[in-house]
Amino acid sequence: MGKRYRRGWALRDCSFRLPAGRVCGLIGPNGAGKTTLMGLAADLLKPTTGTVRVFGAAPGTAEAGLRVAFLPQEKPLFKRFTVAETLRLGRELNPRWDQRTAERIVRSGGVPLDARAGALSGGQRTRVAFALAFGRRPDLLLLDEPGSGLDPLVRRELMSVLLAEAAEYGTTVLLSSHLLADLENSCDYLLVLAAGGIRLAGGVDEILTTHTLLTGALTGALTGTPAGRDLPPELARHTVVESRVSGRQLTALVRPDGPVAGGWRTDDPTLEEILLAYFRDSGAPPLISPGAHVGPRTAGDGTAPHPPERRVRAPGRPGRPGRPGRAR
Numbered sequence: 312m313g314k315r316y317r318r319g320w321a322l323r324d325c326s327f328r329l330p331a332g333r334v335c336g337l338i339g340p341n342g343a344g345k346t347t348l349m350g351l352a353a354d355l356l357k358p359t360t361g362t363v364r365v366f367g368a369a370p371g372t373a374e375a376g377l378r379v380a381f382l383p384q385e386k387p388l389f390k391r392f393t394v395a396e397t398l399r400l401g402r403e404l405n406p407r408w409d410q411r412t413a414e415r416i417v418r419s420g421g422v423p424l425d426a427r428a429g430a431l432s433g434g435q436r437t438r439v440a441f442a443l444a445f446g447r448r449p450d451l452l453l454l455d456e457p458g459s460g461l462d463p464l465v466r467r468e469l470m471s472v473l474l475a476e477a478a479e480y481g482t483t484v485l486l487s488s489h490l491l492a493d494l495e496n497s498c499d500y501l502l503v504l505a506a507g508g509i510r511l512a513g514g515v516d517e518i519l520t521t522h523t524l525l526t527g528a529l530t531g532a533l534t535g536t537p538a539g540r541d542l543p544p545e546l547a548r549h550t551v552v553e554s555r556v557s558g559r560q561l562t563a564l565v566r567p568d569g570p571v572a573g574g575w576r577t578d579d580p581t582l583e584e585i586l587l588a589y590f591r592d593s594g595a596p597p598l599i600s601p602g603a604h605v606g607p608r609t610a611g612d613g614t615a616p617h618p619p620e621r622r623v624r625a626p627g628r629p630g631r632p633g634r635p636g637r638a639r
């Protein structure tokens with residue numbers, strides 16, 4: 312799928328699948344195409360090439376319209392409406408409306424129901440916009456930088472609301488943010504967009520276990536790689552995502568293809584180290600995990616509408632099952 316604006320391509324050859332039931336973080340540099348991607352899924356934009364499907368339906372169809380809610384960056388609300396009137400409008404426009412959930416989200420932040428939307432603070436407006444989005448009881452919730460402009464406490468609280476609601480209803484969430492810590496604490500799936508293409512797509516645990524950080528002294532001759540970097544020959548069989556030489560010391564983030572020969576020290580990279588490496592678009596081949604590949608669905612690939620095993624992580628408790636702690 313691709314999207315071209317007048318000045319050029321925003322997304323190109325962008326093929327991936329987001330498995331249902333995941334809370335997915337969408338990251339990428341400014342202008343990478345994150346908002347465009349969400350606009351396509353929300354039917355605000357049409358792809359220039361290829362197709363977009365939401366639970367198998369085209370975004371413009373009535374079915375997809377009922378199942379998708381989009382919370383844009385600017386959190387548009389009618390300024391003259393009170394909070395109660397805003398929720399009433401939500402109820403009248405949406406057959407799946409859940410008044411209890413919407414009111415719970417508003418009340419938990421102490422937002423007065425009789426206050427006009429135009430008189431709310433940025434955080435309160437975001438909370439009402441969250442309530443409107445969740446009140447629709449969507450199966451897919453698209454959130455474009457939901458935490459921007461919020462203080463850390465409100466941001467954390469709203470992320471907890473988001474995770475609790477998503478876990479309770481099995482909502483699939485696609486959430487863009489520039490705050491890697493927020494994503495690390497709340498998402499169990501990640502998409503990295505850079506230069507209009509997918510660089511990384513997969514489950515957080517899978518992404519962590521696929522990468523290793525190597526450090527060591529350079530002793531022998533170096534070999535040129537297709538990406539133009541000079542590396543020790545024993546690393547040639549592995550996928551080197553990014554490497555840095557400082558004096559005679561090499562540090563490389565790799566996707567090892569089997570055991571790494573030589574006296575390299577191996578450490579577990581942090582999620583942030585991995586994401587930033589893909590973010591910088593180092594020229595390494597993208598990593599699209601099998602569950603994110605576009606193709607026919609297969610039993611057990613995690614793409615069923617409500618997978619039996621929910622993997623939403625509790626806020627503030629990132630885990631790394633199956634791997635020992637970092638060595639340094």
Ligand SMILES: Nc1ncnc2c1ncn2[C@@H]1O[C@H](COP(=O)(O)OP(=O)(O)OP(=O)(O)O)[C@@H](O)[C@H]1O
Nearest residue numbers: 316317318321339340341342343344345346347348
């Ligand atoms: N309405 C538009 N008309 C023309 N070009 C656009 C339009 N919207 C976005 N673009 C261009 O498409 C590219 C992707 O923009 P997009 O807003 O999707 O990126 P983003 O990843 O959301 O960026 P940011 O992190 O800054 O919000 C950019 O080069 C941008 O200039």
